[in-house]
Amino acid sequence: MSNIVLVIHLILALILIGIVLLQRSEGGGLGIGGGGNMLSGRGSITGLGKLTWLFAILFLVTSMSLTILTASDQSRDSVVERLGVESNEGSPTLQLDPDELLSPSGTDEPALPPKTE
Numbered sequence: 001m002s003n004i005v006l007v008i009h010l011i012l013a014l015i016l017i018g019i020v021l022l023q024r025s026e027g028g029g030l031g032i033g034g035g036g037n038m039l040s041g042r043g044s045i046t047g048l049g050k051l052t053w054l055f056a057i058l059f060l061v062t063s064m065s066l067t068i069l070t071a072s073d074q075s076r077d078s079v080v081e082r083l084g085v086e087s088n089e090g091s092p093t094l095q096l097d098p099d100e101l102l103s104p105s106g107t108d109e110p111a112l113p114p115k116t117e
Helices: 002-022 047-073 079-083
Strands: none
Touching: 002 047
């Protein structure tokens, strides 16, 4: 199901890009410029503008539905449970001996890997 919605989502994205590129430019970027009276409204919305809004709303709906479908497909099990490996609840945890740990170097020299004998 999510694959079908994903394909529809991608098609809507391409259509939306095409529609936006077909629209007439109204001047400078971010609505700056364009000439005319600054107090007047933007004017009536064109058919291409209505199509842009329609495809934008459909794009948002498919985005939200993909999010919901993905969240519902997520399993609440851990990776170990999905692999079928039994967990050892009573097994002891790893205990480190402090004497076996490397102490930090007291010099400014970079740390080097241990030398082989």
